[in-house]
Amino acid sequence: MNCTHAQERFADVFDGRLAAADTAEVRAHLASCPDCQREYSALARTLAALDALPDARPGPALRKNFYAMLEEEKNSAASVAAATARHRHHARVSLWRWILAPAAAGVLALGGFLLGTRFATPAPAPAPGLDPATARIIADLQARVDSVGQLVGMSLLQQRSTSERLQTVLATLDKKNPDQKVISDLIGLLALDPSTNVRLSALDALYPHANQPIVRSGVLATLPREQNPLVLVAMIDFLVAARDREAAPELEKIVRNETIDQGVREAAKRGLAQL
Amino acid sequence: MVNSAPDAVDSATDTLSDHELMLAVRDGELDALGELFERHHGPLYGFLVKLTGQRTAAEDIAQTVFQRMLKYRHTYRDDGSFTAWMYHLGRRCAADHFRKNNAAPAATDPSQLQDHADDTPHAGDRAATRDDHALLHSALGRLDRDDREVLLLSRFQELSFAEIAAILECSVGAAKVRAHRALRELRDTYFQLQKEKLT
Numbered sequence: 001m002n003c004t005h006a007q008e009r010f011a012d013v014f015d016g017r018l019a020a021a022d023t024a025e026v027r028a029h030l031a032s033c034p035d036c037q038r039e040y041s042a043l044a045r046t047l048a049a050l051d052a053l054p055d056a057r058p059g060p061a062l063r064k065n066f067y068a069m070l071e072e073e074k075n076s077a078a079s080v081a082a083a084t085a086r087h088r089h090h091a092r093v094s095l096w097r098w099i100l101a102p103a104a105a106g107v108l109a110l111g112g113f114l115l116g117t118r119f120a121t122p123a124p125a126p127a128p129g130l131d132p133a134t135a136r137i138i139a140d141l142q143a144r145v146d147s148v149g150q151l152v153g154m155s156l157l158q159q160r161s162t163s164e165r166l167q168t169v170l171a172t173l174d175k176k177n178p179d180q181k182v183i184s185d186l187i188g189l190l191a192l193d194p195s196t197n198v199r200l201s202a203l204d205a206l207y208p209h210a211n212q213p214i215v216r217s218g219v220l221a222t223l224p225r226e227q228n229p230l231v232l233v234a235m236i237d238f239l240v241a242a243r244d245r246e247a248a249p250e251l252e253k254i255v256r257n258e259t260i261d262q263g264v265r266e267a268a269k270r271g272l273a274q275l
Numbered sequence: 276m277v278n279s280a281p282d283a284v285d286s287a288t289d290t291l292s293d294h295e296l297m298l299a300v301r302d303g304e305l306d307a308l309g310e311l312f313e314r315h316h317g318p319l320y321g322f323l324v325k326l327t328g329q330r331t332a333a334e335d336i337a338q339t340v341f342q343r344m345l346k347y348r349h350t351y352r353d354d355g356s357f358t359a360w361m362y363h364l365g366r367r368c369a370a371d372h373f374r375k376n377n378a379a380p381a382a383t384d385p386s387q388l389q390d391h392a393d394d395t396p397h398a399g400d401r402a403a404t405r406d407d408h409a410l411l412h413s414a415l416g417r418l419d420r421d422d423r424e425v426l427l428l429s430r431f432q433e434l435s436f437a438e439i440a441a442i443l444e445c446s447v448g449a450a451k452v453r454a455h456r457a458l459r460e461l462r463d464t465y466f467q468l469q470k471e472k473l474t
Contacts, residue, residue, distance in 0.1 A: 046462040
């Protein structure tokens with residue numbers, strides 16, 4: 001072994017990572033080479049001095065700061081998990097709103113139709129022998145009675161439970177041409193009902209009638225009163241789907257209002273772009 | 276090793292390896308990082324003090340290393356070595372620190388000298404030892420940062436050269452050559468300083 005080879009292996013000898021046979025070879029060379037002995041000795045002394053350097057110990061602040069940071073991260077991670085759960089809940093609500101609720105309404109309507117055709121009593125025909133003028137008066141009276149019945153029914157709506165109100169709203173879906181009273185009651189529910197689900201269902205029930213100006217202006221008039229971001233976004237979607245350009249100023253107000261939920265403002269911004 | 280972990284650290288984690296603990300952290304069990312902190316913050320801090328020559332900077336950098344462990348926990352690999360990863364982050368954080376402060380490490384931090392007191396019975400010997408440690412710190416401070424890093428990693432941190440090579444992002448052979456070259460540099464500077472002190 002020459003000096004170069006021996007010195008190349010010093011580091012491994014110091015680390016104790018060299019095989020015993022190789023170490024013995026290096027030591028044999030050292031025994032016969034004063035230059036390499038000096039080199040080895042100087043390096044060994046330097047390493048010994050280096051290894052003798054005492055370990056510095058950190059102050060208590062390092063541990064304190066570390067655990068404070070860990071707590072903060074845990075809280076932050078918990079917040080993210082909660083936000084994710086909220087998002088999933090929102091997705092489930094959306095699924096209910098857009099797929100399950102209309103499907104349920106369809107099933108209810110079909111059931112109602114089948115029951116009606118099977119058990120409903122036929123409408124009373126005008127008694128034979130009445131003159132046309134009398135028949136018209138009777139028909140007019142019948143219409144008024146029906147209208148009063150509808151009015152009373154919708155007024156009583158507010159006194160029912162949330163699920164009953166929901167069922168009533170869903171029942172309107174099977175009416176292809178509900179009269180204006182039903183429409184205005186739906187708008188009334190959208191504006192005033194305390195339940196978010198009822199308001200959302202009322203809005204869903206109004207979708208088939210979005211072509212009517214009174215429906216669009218009713219939803220637009222209700223928009224500034226609404227506080228719930230979920231309902232607000234649904235109303236914005238409604239107005240945009242109805243291509244109601246009169247909604248643009250109201251949407252601009254929402255976009256500019258920094259106190260309103262960010263998601264709502266973004267929906268309004270998107271809506272404005274589509275309008 | 277100081278081991279006064281707060282209650283938050285589950286005693287069940289004591290038996291887990293560093294790698295298992297870090298995988299748990301990666302999977303969301305953030306408390307497991309407490310055990311890793313207790314195991315490693317001392318050696319990491321010691322490495323950083325020798326690397327920077329500054330206690331305050333070493334504390335700041337060590338704090339940043341654990342902060343980055345949390346931040347980048349998702350990047351920890353299944354086949355990773357926790358210690359190698361920690362020192363990899365450590366040298367990155369130290370490089371950021373030097374870049375931010377636009378300064379080379381201090382040769383010797385005078386406040387360090389108080390920590391060098393040892394058990395030598397005679398005052399004269401203690402003073403000589405303190406002086407010797409101060410000289411070595413000065414010599415370390417005069418090395419290139421890369422040389423200082425490889426030397427400290429190879430001597431103090433119980434890392435294999437394969438792990439050191441991974442930390443330095445070079446081959447095992449290159450890591451060995453660099454470590455040996457750094458040792459020779461340190462020897463030259465250290466002996467030179469000793470000579471200057473005597474004259």
